[in-house]
Amino acid sequence: MTKGMTASARTAPARTPAPATPARGGRRRTRPGRLGLHAFLMTVSLAFLAPLLLAVYASLRPYEETAEHGYFSLPRHLSFDYYKQAFSDSGMSKYFVNSLIIAVPGVLLTLFFASFVAFAVSRLKMRGGLILLMVFTAGNLLPQQVIVTPLYVIFTKIDLPYWMSDSMTLYDSYWAVIAVQVAFQVGFCVFVLANFMRTLPLEILEAAVVDGAGVWTQYWRITLPLCRPALAALGTLQFTWMYNDFLWALVFVSDGDKLPITSALNNLRGQFFTDYNLLAAGSVIVALPTVLVFLILQRHFIAGLTLGASKG
Amino acid sequence: MPHTTARRARRRGPRKFSSRDLAVIGVLLGIPVLLDLTLIWGPTLASIGLSFTSWDGIGDIHWVGVDNYRTLFTDYPPFWPAARNNLLWLAFLGFVATPFGLLLAVLLDKGVRFSRFYQSTLYMPVVLSLAIVGFIAQLVFSRDQGVLNAIIGNTDDPVDWLGDPDLNIWVVLLAAAWRHTGYVMILYLAGLKSVDPSLKEAAALDGANERQTFFRVVLPTLRPVNVIVGVITVIEALRAFDIVYAINHGRNGLELLSVLVTDNIIGEASRIGFGSAIAVVLLTVSLGFIVTYLVQELRGEKKR
Secondary structure: OOOOHHHHHHOOOOOOOOOOOOOOOOOOOOOHHHHHHHHHHHHHHHHHHHHHHHHHHHHOOOHHHHHHHOOOOOOOOOOOHHHHHHHHOOOHHHHHHHHHHHHHHHHHHHHHHHHHHHHHHHHOOOOOHHHHHHHHHHHHHOOHHHHHHHHHHHHHHOEOOOOOOOOOEOOOOHHHHHHHHHHHHHHHHHHHHHHHHHOOOHHHHHHHHHOOOOHHHHHHHHHHHHOHHHHHHHHHHHHHHHHHOOHHHHHHOOOHHHOOHHHHHHHHOOOOOOOHHHHHHHHHHHHHHHHHHHHHOHHHHHHHHHHHHOOO | OHHHHHHHHHOOOOOOOOHHHHHHHHHHHHHHHHHHHHHHHHHHHHHHHHOOEOOOOOOOOOEOOOHHHHHHHHHOOOHHHHHHHHHHHHHHHHHHHHHHHHHHHHHHHOOOOOHHHHHHHHHHHHHOOHHHHHHHHHHHHOOOOOHHHHHHOOOOOOOOOOOOOOOHHHHHHHHHHHHHHHHHHHHHHHHHHOOOHHHHHHHHHOOOOHHHHHHHHHHHHOHHHHHHHHHHHHHHHHHOOHHHHHHHOOOOOOOOHHHHHHHHHHOOOOOHHHHHHHHHHHHHHHHHHHHHHHHHHHHHHHHO
C-alpha cells in the first residue's frame, strides 16, 4: 500500500522515487465492513494522537488558567510564553546542543564501525564471523542496567587530561556517554547491515578483487555506496535513539550543564512545585526534532526498523 | 595474485590478505570488538562478580557469597513488587499491546484508504523518548488538572491515577503500550507485505476462511517477525525505566528492577555489590530469551 515506505524495506537499493502505482490490494471491494474498519482505525488514530495534541495545547496556556479550569477546557489565553521561558530561563538550547554533541559523533562512529564489522562478517568469509555477529547482536539485547554499575566504577577511575574532560575523569564527560552509546548500538547496526550486505550481489566485489582491490577499497569504495539506503535508514533511527536516550547521561554525567536535553527536562520540574504547562512546552521542544525527523524521513525510519526484522 | 584471490573468494576458506589488508582489518575490526568487549561484555561479567561482594565503591572488596541474593529475596521490601511490576509489564505488552499492534497491521494490510495517515499517526509515539511519554502521561492522568478526570467528570472525588499505588502501574502500562503498539504494528506490516499472496489464494481455494487463512497460513510464515517482536517485547519489558523515572523516580507502586539497580548505585548508599545482584537477576531472565533468539538466528544462518 503506501508506496515507498514498506517497499523500501524490501528492495532498499531502489533509489528511484517510488512509482505512484497503488500496490496490491488497492481499493477493490467496497464492503459495508469498510466503513466500520475506517471508524475503528480513525478512533484508534485519534486516541493515539490525542496525548500529543494535548501536550501542545497545554503548553500554549498559562498555568493559572489550567489550574482553575483543568486541561480539558476552552482556551482563554494562548501564547508561546512557555517556550520563551523554556529557552531563556531553562537554557533548553544549551541542552539541545549537548544532545547533538553526543548524538552526531555517536551516530557517525556507530555506522562506520558497524558497517566495517558487517562487511567483515558477511563478505570476508572469515572464520569466526558468525560468532562475532552473535556477540554483537546479543550485546545489544542486554538490559542497560546490567552493565551500568561496573561502567560507572570504571569511568570514575579513568583519568583524562583537562582538555578532554573538565572533570578530569572519564566520568562526567561526553566521551563516556558517546563511547557507551557506540558500543551498545554497534550491535544493532551490525546485525542489520550484515543482513543487508548479504543481499548485495557478490559479482561486483569479485570483479573488484580481480582488479586487485584491497580490503579497504572493497569496503569503502564498493560495498558502502551500495549500502546507502540501509545507512540512511539506520542513521535516522540511531539519531532518534541516541537523542532520546535518558539513562546513560543520567548515570554518567553529574554536571547539570552537560546533560542532554531529555535528561535535562527534569530541570523544568521545581523542587516543590511543578508547572506542568512549562513541562509540556519542554516536552514539545524535546519531541519536536524527532517528530520532524520522523515526518521528513519516515521512509528511512521505518526501513531501518524493518530491515532488522524482515531479512532481505 | 589478483587472479588467485578472485578464485578463492568464491568459496569459504582461508584467503590471503596483504599486510595492508590485515592492518585495515585489525584496526577497523579491532576497535569495535574492543569497545564491545570492554564496555558491554566485560561489565556484564563484572556485574556478576560484584554481585557476590559487599563493595560500596570505595573501600576494599569483600567476598560475601550469596548474601546479597539472600537479602534481596528475603529482606529487601521493594524487590518483589518490582519483580511483579516487571512481569506485569511483560504480560501487558505481550498479551495486550503486541496483539493489538498485530491487529492494526492486519487491518492496514487490507489496503484501506488513508492507510498512510493511519500508519504515521499510530507510529508517531515510537519516535518519542520514553521520558517524554512519562511527562505527557502526567498531563493526561494528573489528579487535579488531568484530562481524564475532567472527561469522566468526577471533580468532587478525583481519582489519583498516578499517585494511587494500586492503580498507577496500570496507567503507566497504558502509556508504555501506546508506544509499543506502533512499533509492533510497523514490524508486522513489513512482514505481511512479504507474504506471498499466492499462499493466501491457495488457502482460499482450499476453502479456508479469512481467520483460518491468517492463523494457519499467514502467521506461521511470519515466524522471523514473530521472533523479533517477541524479543523486542521481552527486552522492552526488562529495560523499562524511563517512563516511571520521569513520573516519580519509580516509587510508590512504580518500582521496577531497573530503578532499584540505579537507586543502589547512584543513590547515596552506593551499594554496588547489592545493586549488581539485582542487575544479575535481570540478566538471568533476559539471557534466557537472548539465547533462544540466537539459536533461532543460528538456524536461519545455517539454512542460508
